[in-house]
Amino acid sequence: MAALIEVLEGGLGATVQDAGRPGHRRIGVALSGALDPLWLACANALAGNAAGAAALELRLAGPRLRVARGRLRVALAGNAECKVRRAVSQGLTFHAWQSLTLKEGDELAIGAVRGGIAYLAFAGGIVTTPLLGSRATHLRACMGGVEGRAIAAGDRLPLGDTDPRGPERRQAAFLHESGPIRLLAGPQDDHFTPATLRALVEAEFTVSRDADRMGLRLDGPPLAHDAQHGDEIVSDGVAPGAIQVPPDGRPIVLAADCQTVGGYPKIATVIRADLPRLGHQLPGNRLRFVFVTRDEAVAALRAQQARLGAWIGNIAPHAPAGDIDEAALYSENLISGALYAEDP
Numbered sequence: 001m002a003a004l005i006e007v008l009e010g011g012l013g014a015t016v017q018d019a020g021r022p023g024h025r026r027i028g029v030a031l032s033g034a035l036d037p038l039w040l041a042c043a044n045a046l047a048g049n050a051a052g053a054a055a056l057e058l059r060l061a062g063p064r065l066r067v068a069r070g071r072l073r074v075a076l077a078g079n080a081e082c083k084v085r086r087a088v089s090q091g092l093t094f095h096a097w098q099s100l101t102l103k104e105g106d107e108l109a110i111g112a113v114r115g116g117i118a119y120l121a122f123a124g125g126i127v128t129t130p131l132l133g134s135r136a137t138h139l140r141a142c143m144g145g146v147e148g149r150a151i152a153a154g155d156r157l158p159l160g161d162t163d164p165r166g167p168e169r170r171q172a173a174f175l176h177e178s179g180p181i182r183l184l185a186g187p188q189d190d191h192f193t194p195a196t197l198r199a200l201v202e203a204e205f206t207v208s209r210d211a212d213r214m215g216l217r218l219d220g221p222p223l224a225h226d227a228q229h230g231d232e233i234v235s236d237g238v239a240p241g242a243i244q245v246p247p248d249g250r251p252i253v254l255a256a257d258c259q260t261v262g263g264y265p266k267i268a269t270v271i272r273a274d275l276p277r278l279g280h281q282l283p284g285n286r287l288r289f290v291f292v293t294r295d296e297a298v299a300a301l302r303a304q305q306a307r308l309g310a311w312i313g314n315i316a317p318h319a320p321a322g323d324i325d326e327a328a329l330y331s332e333n334l335i336s337g338a339l340y341a342e343d344p
Helices: 037-047 194-202 272-278 294-313 326-331
Strands: 004-009 015-017 055-061 064-069 072-085 092-094 099-102 107-122 156-158 168-170 181-185 205-211 215-219 242-244 252-254 266-270 289-291 316-318
Touching: 004 107, 037 055, 037 072, 037 107, 037 168, 037 272, 037 294, 099 168, 181 194, 181 272, 181 294, 194 266, 194 289, 266 272, 272 294
Parallel strands: 181 289
Antiparallel strands: 004 064, 004 156, 015 055, 055 107, 064 107, 072 092, 072 099, 072 107, 168 316, 181 266, 205 215, 215 252, 242 252, 242 266
């Protein structure tokens, strides 16, 4: 019987996300899905799932969950404190970047999420009803996940059928690259003066309070449009990573839940290898940018995919401190007979 999770407290901003729903932008449906697909893949690998299986994307503060039915394996990729209350034994602290098997009645509480986002994956994946081939939640459109919204107390999350046997898994944290966010110029870089293009990569920008899954509005020196072209265009396609510049000159970096078309000139586009880094940005964070070539962008993506593959390949077995290693216990012949003694 498949396991079932009950949500006791929803936390702040926790949603069901997977690899998203590509291929539907022509009918106005956003990509959506995990802001950081690399960390989603890491959490799923630790739980024993395919990279894009549906999991919980955690932001700000995590939820409190209870195993309502069955036995399941859970794994966390990110920076958050986790505590487990066992139904029939002593509780323990569950650390990130490892898996843990929970039994019926156990509770898992996730505290503050540091670093923007984290991912909580369950063996078998979350199996809410798919929409257009994905279970990803798009909050503005109220679609996918759990009724198109963040999870809340009283929700019940069904999981795929799985049998969590064998040792737990652990790996070191998967760290993102540092340094400036890398950009490709355009597609409307001709709508800006050379001085504006230099300002984009020479200045420092701050993530404003207007930051969510749709995009990040940045504060910094206004990016002036070329007067010959104006500050608007005929609406055309946009995608996550595009940097739109509205008439006020404050750039907007589009994210996973962004619209499919827009009428502001796009000065540059964040390369795919750096898109996951954007998902971790919080208001007040500072960003710098640098232009790269297409060949450099392709090489960066290939190197990133190779690094993720190596990380997954080096996941090691693990016995959590304070928990019983049942697999090791059952594999040993601990008792081969019985003795009965009486007082002489």
